[in-house]
Structure formats: C-alpha cells, structure tokens
Amino acid sequence: MSHTATDHDSEAAGYPARSALRWRGVVRGLLAVLVVVVIAITAAAVAASRVPDFYRQRIAAEGPDSPVVEQASRRLVSDISALHASFIREGSWEASFTEGDVNAWLASDLPRNHRGMLPDVVSAPRLRFSPRRVRAGVRIGTGVVSAVATLEVLIQLREPNQLGIVVEEAGLGSLPLPKSLVLGEIRRRFDRLGMVTAVRRLDDRSVLVVYIPSTHESGGTSHWLERLAIGEGTIAFAGRTLAGRATLPTPRPADAEPVAAGP
Structure with missing residues (x-):
C-alpha cells in the first residue's frame, strides 16, 4: 500500500x-x-510599397505646373476636340496621341479640373504605351499609407467596333493581384457604359471581348472604329461615321491580328 x-x-x-x-x-x-x-506582413508591406520603374520615371518628369507640361496638356485637349468634330460628321476620322501628352494631361488638367473622375483614394494616374499594350499605374491612399497599383493589358481590334483585352500583369507594388478578378472588374466597367461584353478562353488565356455599339438610341449616324495601333509611346486609331444605322462593307480590318496570338 x-x-x-x-x-x-x-x-x-x-x-x-x-x-x-x-x-x-x-x-x-x-x-x-x-x-x-x-x-x-513586413515583407508584404515592403513589396506593396515598391514603386515600379515606369511609374517613377513618369512621376519624376516635368512638374504639373511647368510650361512644358501645360503645353502638352493643351495639345492633347486640342487634338481631342478636333477628333470629336470629325467624329460627329459623316466621313473618315483618325487621331494619334503621344504618351507624353496624355501623361501631361493626367498630371495637370485632371487633378485641377476633373478631380471627380477619380475615387477619393486614387491619385496620380500614369500610362505607358508599348506595342499592342497599355500599362497603367495609380497611387492608392495617401502618405505612408499608400501604394502604387499597376495594370498591363494587351489590347487589339478583333473586328470593327470589337476589342479584345487580355490582362497580362496586375499588382500592388510588387505583389501580384489575381488577373481573373481584375479582368472581371474591367468587364463590369464596360458593362456600366452600356457595352456588350463576353469572356472567352483563347490560347489558355482569358480574353475580354468588348462590342462597342455603332449607334446610340437617337440613331442618325453610326460610328465604326476600324483601326487601332498601339506602339512605343503612341496610340492611334481611325474609323468612319456613316449615315443612319449602316453596316460596314468590310467585315474585318486588314491589319487586325488575333488577340491571343502572343507578344
């Protein structure tokens, strides 16, 4: 015991x-x-705070109040006004814009006269044009609690008034964002503008197809985008305005390429 x-x-x-x-x-x-x-968390914060080189270079360009930027911004406004004047009349129209002029307008005229176009937490948008691609960057937040979000898309004209868009990169700083979610948000934006959209799988990539209406409810004329060319530092497009609800005699622009054909 x-x-x-x-x-x-x-x-x-x-x-x-x-x-x-x-x-x-x-x-x-x-x-x-x-x-x-x-x-x-620290690594994510550091990665999110990284500023992409293309964005830093465009932010570091001439200040928004410099004469060079002001002149470039006014040139873009003048070019858009000329395009609109041609667009609303029957006949052919075309336009070409440089990356420098677009970014000058984004740096000066947008925050000064059109601040309501951006959400409160978004500022300083900048663009980069390269062959068939547009890369965009914006700052989200303010001060130390901010990061640069970037998006690169491949854009091609599949047929008159029919765009194909592929999200190639999306990120916050150096943190990648889900491309499918970003593509879905882009689709919703186009839907709100009254455009017809569809997502298709081509060459193992999701392609957002956007159908641009040729006519509006008022009728009268139809507008057709027939050419889109995005090159190094430039974007150009051309089309026609026809009387009534006409259809184009050409089913497809000669220089169009499949959107998922690769780089």
Missing part, C-alpha cells in the same frame, strides 16, 4: 512539471507563428 501511494504521489508531483513543459511548447509554437506572421 505504501509503495502504491508513493508512486501516486510521484506521478502527482510530476504532473505540474509535464504541464508546464507542455505549455512552454505551446507558447514557443505561438511565438514562432507570430514571428512568421510579422515577417510575412
């Missing part, structure tokens, strides 16, 4: 020690997880 009681007392005495060791293990495990989480 005394031997059994002694064993029982020994086990009872050892239980707090085993329990303490067990809790120490739990605490160490939690601390390890906490360290990993802190490192991950």
Whole structure:
C-alpha cells in the first residue's frame, strides 16, 4: 500500500512539471507563428510599397505646373476636340496621341479640373504605351499609407467596333493581384457604359471581348472604329461615321491580328 501511494504521489508531483513543459511548447509554437506572421506582413508591406520603374520615371518628369507640361496638356485637349468634330460628321476620322501628352494631361488638367473622375483614394494616374499594350499605374491612399497599383493589358481590334483585352500583369507594388478578378472588374466597367461584353478562353488565356455599339438610341449616324495601333509611346486609331444605322462593307480590318496570338 505504501509503495502504491508513493508512486501516486510521484506521478502527482510530476504532473505540474509535464504541464508546464507542455505549455512552454505551446507558447514557443505561438511565438514562432507570430514571428512568421510579422515577417510575412513586413515583407508584404515592403513589396506593396515598391514603386515600379515606369511609374517613377513618369512621376519624376516635368512638374504639373511647368510650361512644358501645360503645353502638352493643351495639345492633347486640342487634338481631342478636333477628333470629336470629325467624329460627329459623316466621313473618315483618325487621331494619334503621344504618351507624353496624355501623361501631361493626367498630371495637370485632371487633378485641377476633373478631380471627380477619380475615387477619393486614387491619385496620380500614369500610362505607358508599348506595342499592342497599355500599362497603367495609380497611387492608392495617401502618405505612408499608400501604394502604387499597376495594370498591363494587351489590347487589339478583333473586328470593327470589337476589342479584345487580355490582362497580362496586375499588382500592388510588387505583389501580384489575381488577373481573373481584375479582368472581371474591367468587364463590369464596360458593362456600366452600356457595352456588350463576353469572356472567352483563347490560347489558355482569358480574353475580354468588348462590342462597342455603332449607334446610340437617337440613331442618325453610326460610328465604326476600324483601326487601332498601339506602339512605343503612341496610340492611334481611325474609323468612319456613316449615315443612319449602316453596316460596314468590310467585315474585318486588314491589319487586325488575333488577340491571343502572343507578344
């Protein structure tokens, strides 16, 4: 009996020690997880704060109040006004814009006269044009609590008034964002503008097809985008305005290429 009681007392005495060791293990495990989480959050914050080179270069260009930027911004406004005058009349129209003029307008005229076009947390949009591609960057947030979101899309004219758009890159700083979610948001934006959209799989990529209406409810004329060319630092397009709800005699522009044909 005394031997059994002694064993029982020994086990009872050892239980707090085993329990303490067990809790120490739990605490160490939690601390390890906490360290990993802190490192991950820090790494994510550093990655999100990274400013892409193309965006930094365009932000570092001439200040928004410089004469060069003001002149380029006015040139873009003048070119758009001339395009609109041709667009509303029957006949052919065309236009070409440079990346420099577009970014000058974004840097000066947009924040000064059209601030309501951007959400409150979004500022300083900039664009880069390269062959068949548009890359965009915007700053989200203010001060230290901000990051640069970027998006690169491949855009081609599949047929008159029919665009094909592929999201090639999307990110916040150097953190990648899901391309499917970004493509879905782009689609919703076009839907709100009254355009017909569809997503198709071509060459293992999701392609957003956008059908631009040729006529409006008022009728009268129809507008056809027949050519779109995005080159290094430039974007150009051309088309025709026809009387009534006419259809084009040409089913497809001669220089069009499949949107998913690759770089």
